[in-house]
Amino acid sequence: MKVVVFxxxxxxxxxxxxxxxxxxxxxxxxxxxxKVETIRSGCSPVVEPEIEDLVRAxxxxxxxxxxxDPVAALDGSEVSLIxxxxxxxxxxxxxxxxxxxxxRDVYDAMALTSPSESGxxxxxxxxxxxxxxxxxxxxxxxxxxxxxDWDVGLAMCPEFLREGTSVADFxxxxxxxxxxxxxxxxxxxxxLFDFLPMPVHQVxxxxxxSLKYACNAFxxxxxxxxxxxxxxxxxxxxxxxxxMEIFCQDTKLNIAPTYLRPAFAYGGSCxxxxxxxxxxxxxxxxxxxxxxAGTALSNELVVRQVTERVIALDERKVALLGLSFKTDTDDLxxxxxxxxxxxxxxKGFEVSIFDPIVNPHxxxxxxxxxxxxxxxxxxxxxxxSPGEALDGAGVAVVSSGDHHVHEAxxxxxxxxxxxxxxxxxxxxxxxxxxxxxxx
Ligand SMILES: NC(=O)c1ccc[n+]([C@@H]2O[C@H](COP(=O)([O-])OP(=O)(O)OC[C@H]3O[C@@H](n4cnc5c(N)ncnc54)[C@H](O)[C@@H]3O)[C@@H](O)[C@H]2O)c1
Numbered sequence: 001m002k003v004v005v006f007x008x009x010x011x012x013x014x015x016x017x018x019x020x021x022x023x024x025x026x027x028x029x030x031x032x033x034x035k036v037e038t039i040r041s042g043c044s045p046v047v048e049p050e051i052e053d054l055v056r057a058x059x060x061x062x063x064x065x066x067x068x069d070p071v072a073a074l075d076g077s078e079v080s081l082i083x084x085x086x087x088x089x090x091x092x093x094x095x096x097x098x099x100x101x102x103x104r105d106v107y108d109a110m111a112l113t114s115p116s117e118s119g120x121x122x123x124x125x126x127x128x129x130x131x132x133x134x135x136x137x138x139x140x141x142x143x144x145x146x147x148x149d150w151d152v153g154l155a156m157c158p159e160f161l162r163e164g165t166s167v168a169d170f171x172x173x174x175x176x177x178x179x180x181x182x183x184x185x186x187x188x189x190x191x192l193f194d195f196l197p198m199p200v201h202q203v204x205x206x207x208x209x210s211l212k213y214a215c216n217a218f219x220x221x222x223x224x225x226x227x228x229x230x231x232x233x234x235x236x237x238x239x240x241x242x243x244m245e246i247f248c249q250d251t252k253l254n255i256a257p258t259y260l261r262p263a264f265a266y267g268g269s270c271x272x273x274x275x276x277x278x279x280x281x282x283x284x285x286x287x288x289x290x291x292x293a294g295t296a297l298s299n300e301l302v303v304r305q306v307t308e309r310v311i312a313l314d315e316r317k318v319a320l321l322g323l324s325f326k327t328d329t330d331d332l333x334x335x336x337x338x339x340x341x342x343x344x345x346x347k348g349f350e351v352s353i354f355d356p357i358v359n360p361h362x363x364x365x366x367x368x369x370x371x372x373x374x375x376x377x378x379x380x381x382x383x384x385s386p387g388e389a390l391d392g393a394g395v396a397v398v399s400s401g402d403h404h405v406h407e408a409x410x411x412x413x414x415x416x417x418x419x420x421x422x423x424x425x426x427x428x429x430x431x432x433x434x435x436x437x438x439x
Pocket of ligand 1 (some may be wrong): 012098238
């Protein structure tokens with residue numbers, strides 16, 4: 001394929017040289033003469049392990065060229081990969097001005113050039129851009145179609161390489177993600193990445209745009225978490241390197257998909273209590289632990305958000321399907337559902353609760369004391385079946401994946417169904433009035 005790579009920084013140079021090695025005819029475009037000249041002379045404008053050899057080989061084989069002129073680059077090409085910078089603006093926003101002018105360059109160049117034989121050209125954003133960028137920044141440029149005989153498809157294809165290991169990462173990315181609504185563009189990108197030994201994830205454009213932010217935010221949170229817990233433990237003479245070394249060996253809960261599925265707030269007898277204790281340990285030694293404090297606050301915001309949502313629906317009766325903090329336990333201590341029920345009752349809602357496991361007559365010890373303090377009339381609130389709870393309710397707030405709950409909702413859902421579970425099934429998600437807590 002003839003591929004045009006816009007932006008010859010870290011991402012663009014590695015992408016251009018890597019694709020040239022895979023047999024594509026690659027033209028790199030940059031507004032910076034120096035970078036273009038550097039590539040032309042067979043050298044890399046960025047310093048990274050292996051990149052110098054890759055660029056030299058590409059240029060020597062005639063597979064990699066560079067220019068400042070988009071018109072010279074675009075003629076007969078099948079793909080434009082936009083790898084220009086998206087730096088922070090003064091308010092933290094992604095500055096999309098380079099993306100904007102680059103897409104304009106592509107459009108203008110099309111007016112002066114001819115497409116490839118197929119006529120189709122994929123304009124693919126590889127820069128990290130906020131959700132909605134392809135539809136609000138790229139698509140409007142082609143709103144009246146592409147110039148001349150060009151036929152354009154748009155996509156977002158985030159890049160996951162890391163500086164310092166960029167060439168190695170280019171050949172072994174964690175995943176290949178293509179967000180497009182255009183089958184021809186999807187097919188082009190399938191061909192472009194067919195040297196990678198992994199399937200391409202075809203997703204919606206906004207999902208592809210969001211993913212890179214989620215990844216980078218998570219990486220930053222991981223680093224800060226490790227650093228924050230070491231700050232807290234240090235005054236106790238604990239070497240957090242040893243703690244984290246063993247921590248990382250838990251691939252069941254710690255380094256695992258567990259707890260990384262959006263749903264309702266955390267709760268139960270351990271997480272809130274131990275997080276509070278850790279914050280107390282930090283305070284004992286005047287150690288700031290904003291990530292731990294922020295975590296508790298973030299959790300509280302989930303409960304608040306659902307409460308506000310239910311209030312806004314203006315329904316009198318609410319069915320709460322699921323009460324314990326997770327499936328298959330009757331432990332109600334610090335269950336966010338109990339907290340949620342309390343808030344609704346306090347605001348005058350009629351609340352009816354069904355939980356497949358919780359039986360107030362069998363609650364004992366601290367669990368019983370907790371419920372008696374928070375929901376003293378639990379007996380009166382509890383329904384014997386999900387159908388009974390739903391009777392007359394205008395809203396169902398569902399955190400239980402129990403099949404009786406599922407059946408009752410399919411038999412007769414109220415006007416609104418708020419999903420706190422996250423995996424209730426497609427049929428429930430297609431109900432009129434369905435909405436997820438954070439999706
Ligand atoms: N650096 C990384 O490790 C990394 C990894 C993944 C994704 N990203 C993302 O990829 C994008 C590029 O990152 P980078 O580090 O390679 O940036 P960079 O600043 O190193 O390079 C960007 C290049 O784009 C050029 N440019 C600007 N406007 C142009 C135009 N209209 N036409 C052609 N070239 C133009 C600039 O001159 C510059 O050489 C950013 O959105 C970044 O967030 C970066």
